[in-house]
Amino acid sequence: MNNTQIIVTLVGLMMIGLIVWYFWLWKGDSINARRAAGGDVLEIDVTVKGGYQPATIVAKTGQLLRLNFTRREASLCGEEVVLPDFGKRAHLPQDKTVPVEVTPEKPGEYEFTCGMNMYRGKLIIE
Ligand SMILES: [Cu+2]
Numbered sequence: 849m850n851n852t853q854i855i856v857t858l859v860g861l862m863m864i865g866l867i868v869w870y871f872w873l874w875k876g877d878s879i880n881a882r883r884a885a886g887g888d889v890l891e892i893d894v895t896v897k898g899g900y901q902p903a904t905i906v907a908k909t910g911q912l913l914r915l916n917f918t919r920r921e922a923s924l925c926g927e928e929v930v931l932p933d934f935g936k937r938a939h940l941p942q943d944k945t946v947p948v949e950v951t952p953e954k955p956g957e958y959e960f961t962c963g964m965n966m967y968r969g970k971l972i973i974e
Contacts, residue, residue, distance in 0.1 A: 892914070897919070917947075
């Protein structure tokens with residue numbers, strides 16, 4: 849290989865590494881929502897921009913959660929959010945806040961993703 853081929857190969861490998869990290873390894877910010885005031889709806893604002901912020905939400909079993917999704921990007925990737933475990937999906941127009949309510953009844957991890965399964969977030973219910 850000449851120098852150009854080596855550089856091209858290295859850049860390619862770096863790009864692959866970056867993509868793997870971005871889509872599979874990066875966990876994003878986490879929010880711990882356990883200290884909610886008793887009983888009522890727990891509101892959590894989730895920004896959709898290159899992923900979910902926060903991407904991890906920790907909450908208690910039986911807590912009614914209202915996830916206020918706001919898509920802050922023109923990219924259509926995050927246009928739809930899917931919560932397969934709850935049979936919910938929502939269309940997210942840009943810069944509009946769309947609430948999605950769920951009440952996880954069992955401890956565990958519940959994923960939410962974009963319609964293409966690229967953006968990922970999860971609820972950790974304890
Ligand atoms: Cu997507």
